[in-house]
Amino acid sequence: MIEKKYEFSGILRFNHWIRVVTMLVLVVTGFYIANPFLTPYVSGEPTNFMNALWRAWHIIFGFILIASTMVKSYLFIFDRHSRNERMSFFDFINPKVWIQQIKYYMLIGVHPEGRGIYNPLQFIAYFTIFVTLFVISITGLILHMHVYHDGFGGLIFDLLRPLEVWMGGLAVVREIHHITMWIFLLFIPIHIYMAVFNSVYGKTGAMDAIFSGYTWHKKKKKKK
Numbered sequence: 001m002i003e004k005k006y007e008f009s010g011i012l013r014f015n016h017w018i019r020v021v022t023m024l025v026l027v028v029t030g031f032y033i034a035n036p037f038l039t040p041y042v043s044g045e046p047t048n049f050m051n052a053l054w055r056a057w058h059i060i061f062g063f064i065l066i067a068s069t070m071v072k073s074y075l076f077i078f079d080r081h082s083r084n085e086r087m088s089f090f091d092f093i094n095p096k097v098w099i100q101q102i103k104y105y106m107l108i109g110v111h112p113e114g115r116g117i118y119n120p121l122q123f124i125a126y127f128t129i130f131v132t133l134f135v136i137s138i139t140g141l142i143l144h145m146h147v148y149h150d151g152f153g154g155l156i157f158d159l160l161r162p163l164e165v166w167m168g169g170l171a172v173v174r175e176i177h178h179i180t181m182w183i184f185l186l187f188i189p190i191h192i193y194m195a196v197f198n199s200v201y202g203k204t205g206a207m208d209a210i211f212s213g214y215t216w217h218k219k220k221k222k223k224k
């Protein structure tokens with residue numbers, strides 16, 4: 001018998017797809033900022049500012065990404081339903097689960113029955129992605145405060161300026177921001193591959209979980 005398990009809440013799934021859209025827009029507009037690949041149409045008036053337009057959209061989506069990262073962090077720490085995510089930490093520090101998981105990926109063992117919903121390798125990958133999100137957001141904010149000196153840009157200037165100096169100056173900050181993007185570009189195809197692998201090989205409908213919220217599991221036999 002197969003039973004369904006409610007894994008991801010509505011807000012968690014919504015937040016995930018917000019991040020997908022923002023990252024897509026940020027990668028395309030980011031590549032444009034790094035290397036403007038479109039030529040603006042020729043106009044007699046000095047009002048084209050195409051580069052500024054792409055950058056403005058980049059910053060708008062950047063702030064949406066920061067907001068969604070903050071919501072996700074809040075959910076991870078405080079949300080009752082996200083307890084299943086937090087419990088994954090105990091699997092992460094359990095060598096037995098590590099060995100079982102590696103055996104599973106080598107196709108010589110069964111999937112471990114962990115306490116949380118993420119296996120140790122998944123947990124470490126998502127943790128790295130959160131550190132990366134933090135780095136790209138901070139470096140993005142430093143770049144932002146040098147574009148808009150008033151309002152929020154002016155407000156964070158004194159706070160983040162020492163960090164910018166510590167990193168080696170604005171050019172280095174821009175370089176770090178750019179290189180960090182490549183961590184996402186490497187992660188995304190691996191993430192999609194692993195999700196499909198787990199879904200198909202593990203027969204748990206793991207891929208459905210991020211759409212419907214549910215995964216499918218074999219019902220455990222009750223002990224007599």
Ligand code: HEM
Pocket residue numbers: 022023026027029030031033034055058059061062063065066136137139140141143144145147174175177178181184
């Ligand atoms: C997935 C997230 C992000 C990606 C992939 C990304 C990518 C990039 C890339 C590739 C560049 C060009 C760097 C270069 O010149 O080589 C850039 C510039 C920039 N990014 Fe991001 N970024 C992201 C998030 C953010 C965030 C959260 C903010 C903050 C609001 C931000 C603000 C900026 C600004 C202000 C610039 C510089 C614009 C300029 O030089 O005029 N980015 N980004």
